[in-house]
Amino acid sequence: MWLDTLLSGQLLFSALVTGSLYAIVAVGLNLVYGTMRLLNVAHGDLVMGGAYLAYWSLTLLGVPPLLSLWMIGLGGALIGLALYRSMFRRLLIASADPGRVEANSLLLFFGISILVQNTIAWFATPTPRAYLYLDDVYKLGDTAMTGNRIASLVTAAATCAGIWLYLRHHVVGLALRAVIDSPLAARIVGVNVEQVHRTSFVLGFASASVAGVLVSMMEQFSPFVGFPFSIAAFIVCILGGLGNIGAGFVAALFLGVIETYGIALTSLNWRSVLLYGVFVATLLAFPQGLFGRRVRS
Amino acid sequence: MNSTAFDALLWTALLVGFAALPIFGGDYLVGIGLAAAMWLALTQSWSVLSSLTGYVSLGHTVFYGLGSYVVVVTWQQTPLAIALLGAGAASAAFALLVGLPVMRVRGPYFVILTFGLAELVKYSVLALEAEMGVSSRLLFGAPDIRVIYGLMVALAVAATALRILVDVLPFGHGLRSLRENEEAAETVGVPVARYKLFAFVLSAIVPGMVGGVMAMRSTFFEPIQAFDPTISVNIILMAVIGGGESARGPLLGVLFLVILSEWLWAKAPQAYMIILGLLLIVFVLKFPRGLAGWLADWQRARR
Numbered sequence: 001m002w003l004d005t006l007l008s009g010q011l012l013f014s015a016l017v018t019g020s021l022y023a024i025v026a027v028g029l030n031l032v033y034g035t036m037r038l039l040n041v042a043h044g045d046l047v048m049g050g051a052y053l054a055y056w057s058l059t060l061l062g063v064p065p066l067l068s069l070w071m072i073g074l075g076g077a078l079i080g081l082a083l084y085r086s087m088f089r090r091l092l093i094a095s096a097d098p099g100r101v102e103a104n105s106l107l108l109f110f111g112i113s114i115l116v117q118n119t120i121a122w123f124a125t126p127t128p129r130a131y132l133y134l135d136d137v138y139k140l141g142d143t144a145m146t147g148n149r150i151a152s153l154v155t156a157a158a159t160c161a162g163i164w165l166y167l168r169h170h171v172v173g174l175a176l177r178a179v180i181d182s183p184l185a186a187r188i189v190g191v192n193v194e195q196v197h198r199t200s201f202v203l204g205f206a207s208a209s210v211a212g213v214l215v216s217m218m219e220q221f222s223p224f225v226g227f228p229f230s231i232a233a234f235i236v237c238i239l240g241g242l243g244n245i246g247a248g249f250v251a252a253l254f255l256g257v258i259e260t261y262g263i264a265l266t267s268l269n270w271r272s273v274l275l276y277g278v279f280v281a282t283l284l285a286f287p288q289g290l291f292g293r294r295v296r297s
Numbered sequence: 298m299n300s301t302a303f304d305a306l307l308w309t310a311l312l313v314g315f316a317a318l319p320i321f322g323g324d325y326l327v328g329i330g331l332a333a334a335m336w337l338a339l340t341q342s343w344s345v346l347s348s349l350t351g352y353v354s355l356g357h358t359v360f361y362g363l364g365s366y367v368v369v370v371t372w373q374q375t376p377l378a379i380a381l382l383g384a385g386a387a388s389a390a391f392a393l394l395v396g397l398p399v400m401r402v403r404g405p406y407f408v409i410l411t412f413g414l415a416e417l418v419k420y421s422v423l424a425l426e427a428e429m430g431v432s433s434r435l436l437f438g439a440p441d442i443r444v445i446y447g448l449m450v451a452l453a454v455a456a457t458a459l460r461i462l463v464d465v466l467p468f469g470h471g472l473r474s475l476r477e478n479e480e481a482a483e484t485v486g487v488p489v490a491r492y493k494l495f496a497f498v499l500s501a502i503v504p505g506m507v508g509g510v511m512a513m514r515s516t517f518f519e520p521i522q523a524f525d526p527t528i529s530v531n532i533i534l535m536a537v538i539g540g541g542e543s544a545r546g547p548l549l550g551v552l553f554l555v556i557l558s559e560w561l562w563a564k565a566p567q568a569y570m571i572i573l574g575l576l577l578i579v580f581v582l583k584f585p586r587g588l589a590g591w592l593a594d595w596q597r598a599r600r
Contacts, residue, residue, distance in 0.1 A: 039405045106405040107353070107537070107581045114530070115574030122567040231413065269424040276417035283410045287402040 009143035011260055017149045017218075019256025020156035023249045024211045025229050026236035027163055028204030034180035034243030035200045036092060038105045042113040043208055043233060044226030046076060050212020051221045052120060055129055065133055066151060069213040073206045080205030084198050092197065113226070121223040130220035152214040159207055160249055167245055172199050180243030228275065235279050238286055300596060304545065308457070311548070315450045319443050327446050331514070333555045334449040338507050339528070340535045340547035341456035345463055346500035347533075348541030350493060351476035352400065355529050356411030359418050360388040360501045362524035364508030366422060369434050369518040377440075381448070381509045388505025392498045400493040412526065419524035426520060439513040448510050456503045460544040463499070472496055534573055537580045540587020549588040 029043045050072050057068035134147030167173040172195060178186040179196045187193050211229075215221060232255060240251035255278065262274040318330045339357065347353045364384035371380045395414065402410050426432070439445075463469040471492050475482040483489045512518055531554065539550025561569040580587065 039409070041409065106408045107533070108578055110355075110530075111574045111577030111581065113574075114577065115571055118567045118570035118574065122571065231409075231416075234409065269427045270420075272420035273417065273424050276413050276420060279413045280410065280417050283402055283406060283413070284398045287398075287406070 009141060011264055013143055013145055013149070015257045015260040016253070017153050017256075018260055019253035020153050020160070021211060021214060022232050022236055022255050023160050023252035024156040024207055024214070026233035026240075026248055026252055027160055027245060028207045029230070029233040030237045030240075030243060030245060030248050031163075031176070031200040032204045033237060035176060035183075035196055036088075038088070038109070039234075040109050040204075041106060041227075041230050042109045042116060043204070044229035044231075045113050045116045046205055046208035046226070047212040047215060047229045048120070048221060048223060048226035049116070050076065050209035051216035051225070052124060052129075052212075053209070054213040054216040055131060055221075058131055058133070065213050065217050066155075069155070069210050072213055073210045076209030077202045077206040079209075080201040080203075081198065083205075084201040088201070089194065089197070113230075117223045117226065124223065126223055128220045128222040131216070133217050148217040152218055155210070155214055159210055163203060163207065164245060164249075166203075172196065176200060177243075228272075231279055232275060235275075235282055238282050300593070303596070304543075307545070307548075312454070315453075319446060324442060327442055329555065329559055331442070331446045331449055332558075333551060334446070334453040335507055335511065336531065336535055336551040336555060337453040337548060338449065338456040338503050339532050340539070340551055341453070341460045341544065342500045342503040343532045344500075344536055344541055344544075344547050345460055346496045348536060348546070349463065349469060349472040349476065350496055352403075352493070352497075353408045353533070354411045354500075355408050355526075355533060356413075356415035357500075357504055357532050358524055358526055358528035359411075359415035360392070360504035361508035361511070361528055362415075362419060362422070362520065363388050363391055364505030365512040365518055365523040366508075366520075367505075368509035368512045369436060372434075372436050373438065381506050384509030385502045385506040388501040388508075389498050392501035393494070396494040396497045397490070400490070400497055412529065415524060415526065415529060419520055422524065423520040432519075434518040436513060436516045436518070439516045442514070445510055445514050449507070452503055452507055452510065457544055457548075459499065459503070460547070463496075464543065468492065468495070530573070534577055536587075538576060538587055540589035540591075542586065542589055542593065545592070546587050546589035549592070553588065 025044070025047055028046075029040060032038055032040050032043070053072045053075065054065045054068055057063040057072070058065060063071075134151055136147050138145050138147065138150065167177055175186065175191045176196045176199060178189075178191050179193055183193065186196075215225070215229075236248055236252045236255055239254065240246075240248035258278060259271065259274055263271050266274075315330065315334065319327050322330070339361070343354060343357050364387065367384040367387045368380045371383065375383070399407075399410060399414065463472070471482065471487040474485070474487055475489050475492060479489055508523065512523070515522070535550035535554050536547055537550070538553055539546035539548065557572070558569060561572070584591065586593075
């Protein structure tokens with residue numbers, strides 16, 4: 001009986017949807033952490049912000065999410081650029097000791113996260129919200145798929161593929177990977193590290209806000225949904241290897257599979273236990289992160 | 298006035314204040330005093346681990362929650378004193394169990410790991426309670442608020458004494474040395490792994506008992522509230538605002554935030570949280586030594 005459930009296309013589809021969502025959330029965290037060693041726990045709050053923008057675009061302006069996501073992605077990119085210009089460029093240059101930035105950055109981002117969540121909760125009330133969009137069902141064999149889930153899967157996959165191609169072929173993308181591998185060596189061979197930092201911020205923020213639009217199409221959200229996404233993204237980055245974008249996508253799908261099949265085998269009560277269980281186990285298995293201290297000097 | 302005399306005066310005045318409060322104050326004031334004593338006990342315990350070793354724990358709520366759970370589960374089946382000791386022992390045992398692997402994780406990874414661990418335990422207890430068909434537990438016949446207050450003040454004194462004691466012991470110097478450079482400390486003979494584990498366990502005991510006492514105050518138990526991550530966040534904020542150099546820091550941070558929350562929390566909880574976020578950012582960036590550091594500079598300048 002439960003074997004049938006496990007082999008059904010339904011579960012596979014939902015694992016793919018969840019996994020692709022984790023992939024698009026994690027890729028931004030991976031870029032920012034990989035190039036700057038900034039552990040942005042407020043990353044998930046960008047996802048939450050994107051969800052709210054999509055909600056308001058639809059309910060107030062009547063713009064459907066698949067259209068508004070372009071604007072929201074652009075908006076995320078601009079916010080990333082502005083934050084980088086106003087705060088982080090100075091922070092990154094001013095700090096002679098990168099270890100200190102790393103230790104403080106988490107508390108700093110945590111403060112930003114509290115700030116963002118509660119500002120949204122103040123203006124938009126903490127009540128969860130949701131809307132219906134593309135909710136017609138398509139059937140493929142036994143597998144029922146709603147339009148919004150298909151749209152989410154395709155969008156997430158396309159965004160990830162785009163970023164991956166950019167890192168493979170564009171000159172700034174190549175420079176970005178060089179900085180992830182070794183910031184010092186990259187600087188010595190003449191890579192424009194500032195441009196790389198800026199690009200990571202822009203790409204990371206844009207992909208996270210697009211992910212938020214996808215979340216809002218499928219499930220309800222509140223000002224406090226961001227943190228679990230940060231955690232999931234963090235698991236993906238550690239499992240896939242820091243800055244290893246391709247392996248990160250595989251890790252994201254793996255996490256989606258674990259979560260979906262884990263819930264199918266137990267019950268929804270155990271969802272968070274599973275997520276945090278994998279998280280704690282991963283960190284204990286790789287105490288410094290996969291590439292942690294090696295890159296410090 | 299030198300720093301030692303100032304400290305002696307400060308702690309005596311504080312103790313007299315705590316003792317006088319239930320005699321002269323009504324239930325409202327005792328409630329505020331209880332909150333202050335609770336945060337003081339939690340933050341001082343936290344500082345034994347995090348201020349001294351630099352391993353910043355964002356998960357101390359796990360000890361608080363475990364302690365609550367122990368007291369609630371054994372309620373009216375074991376004498377209260379035993380249950381409270383059991384709460385402290387359970388927290389210590391948990392810290393001992395997970396301590397070695399957890400304390401191998403460093404820097405920001407440690408911060409986020411402690412948070413994840415606390416959430417993991419919270420959701421595990423939640424799922425366990427759901428499997429057993431329990432959604433919340435009620436405590437009947439809890440003692441009067443003044444009894445609870447007395448217990449809490451005793452815990453605050455214990456935690457403060459622990460911090461002051463560890464500060465002067467060779468153990469404390471060992472912890473500070475490993476904070477500066479773990480490898481170097483190891484080389485000069487500090488038993489780094491053992492010291493870290495010991496600090497972790499020490500900092501868990503009082504928070505467990507605090508959780509047990511607070512379970513009697515709220516007279517009910519829900520995992521979501523007992524393991525609330527806001528508790529961990531508050532502890533860090535008080536410690537960061539107060540500063541970590543001495544036992545004074547947590548006191549200043551606690552007084553500052555208890556007054557602020559008394560003033561704002563009931564009126565505008567979201568505004569209060571926004572201010573907390575801002576304070577965290579400002580203190581981490583601009584005043585890493587906290588109020589106590591500023592006070593120490595001021596005293597030095599006057600001499």
